[in-house]
Amino acid sequence: MFLRVALLVLRKDFAIEVRSREILYTTLFFALSCVLIFAFAFVKEGKPLEDAAAGILWIAIAFAGTLALGRTFERERYGETLRALLLAPAPRPAIYVGKLLGIVLLLVVAEALLVPLIALLFQAALFTYPLLLIGLLLTGTVGFCAVGTLFAAMLVRARTRDVMLPILLYPITVPVIIAGVRGTSALLQPAPDEAVATMWIALLVCFDVVFVTLALWTFEPLMTE
Amino acid sequence: MIDFDQVRLVDVSRHYGRRRALSRVSLSARSGEIVGLLGPNGAGKSTLIGILATLIAPASGGVHYGDHAPRGVTAALRKRIGLLAHELHLYPELSARQNLAFFAQLYGLDPHETVDRALDAAGLSDRGDDEVSGFSRGLRQRLALERALLHRPRLVLLDEPFTGLDDRSVRSIVLLATHDLDLADGLVTRVALIRDGRMVSDEPAASGLRARYRALVGGA
Secondary structure, three states, X not given: OHHHHHHHHHHHHHHXXXXXOHHHHHHHHXXXXXXXXXXXXXXXXXXXXXXXXXXXXXXXXXXXXXXXXXXXXXXXHHHHHHHHHHHOOOOHHHHHHHHHHHHHHHHXXXXXXXXXXXXXXXXXXXXXXXXXXXXXXXXXXXXXXXXXXXXXHHOOOOOOHHHHHHHHHHXXXXXXXXXXXXXXXXXXXXXXXXXHXXXXXXXXXXXXXXXXXXXXXXXXXXXXX | OOOOXXXXXXXXXXXXXXXXXXXXXXXXXXXXXXEEEEOOOOXXXXXXXXXXXXXXXXXXXXXXXXXXXXXXXXXXXXXXXXXXOOOOOOOOOOEXXXXXXXXXXXXXXXXXXXXXXXXXXXXXXXXXXXXXHHXXXXXXXXXXXXXXXXXXXXXXXXXXXXXXXOHHHOOOEEEEEEOOHHHHOOOOOEEEEEEOOEEEEEEEOOOOHHHHHHHHOOOO
């Protein structure tokens, strides 16, 4: 029942996105613009600033993710469809998981474009350890989206939601961003440090477990007005 | 499956910060009754509807659905509640069929059995695959009513709806919140008047509703 509802919500979001392409295009455009602007600032005469690539990758993910979170729940605000979801005889945390999966998938698509672009513009050896990089990106994205999905759902009826979402989200997800940057940076060194990257992945897994558990636990009471 | 033939609110209060939305409101309704919940804007009608729908928790007092209290059986109770609000709870990017299929599956229904029947009842059989964003307000409302009744709810909550209520919901408990006296007049079997979060009257519907409303609530 739980998984069925989560997948149902995911499928519904996917069907809407296939028709509108609104969130996909805006998120990708924003993420790519962000990287290009940083490239203009930090790449001088073909030489990028040392260690900039990891930070820029994660800043682009965080900014694009915030935009996607806001837009996804803006869609549920229109027509008050979030209320209809909450009224359904389904476990409310399953609705949270469905929304979370949708945003994670969207960011994975964005990351699939960001990584080669950053590797190209910043001459970063992002593909030397592909599995470790995928591990960092996946665990970091899940951690960021786990908190973001909860806050975006909570703020859906707040008038100041666009201002409040980043104010609430960034301080709490700072550990995720730091772990992502440090782990990615470890892979981009002249002598890549797999052990350090693995350690940051383990830390991100811990963040994910804590954040997802807390979100599942609090979603029902937080969504009851 | 949980079922009930009566819903009772007992001394229900609700505040938003320092603002009182409901103050010790008691009300009951039985199967077959259409209760008009009348009151001016800001009287607390939507809060009352939200509490009955289990979307808003009362600060004090309780709601009883037959012998059941919402705590512990909320999901099962929700399966017996249908809500149609002013906002229509439809995804405009999806087609009418996709909207109905999504909500049918969310309620554990077989979409193949329910969607065509609902489209037919809404008079939208030939527009089932059209995007809802292209529908007029009237068509959206008809679709939204079918969405709300898709799972044959025992308790039908209508918050500022429209004149689409017919004998399809005759065996349900219907609470209709509105400030539109023309809509309520002749439709409801009982009238509860609410003002400033307080129940000021609860009586069988009779002629002279407008005069009673004016005397008890003012305006109109």
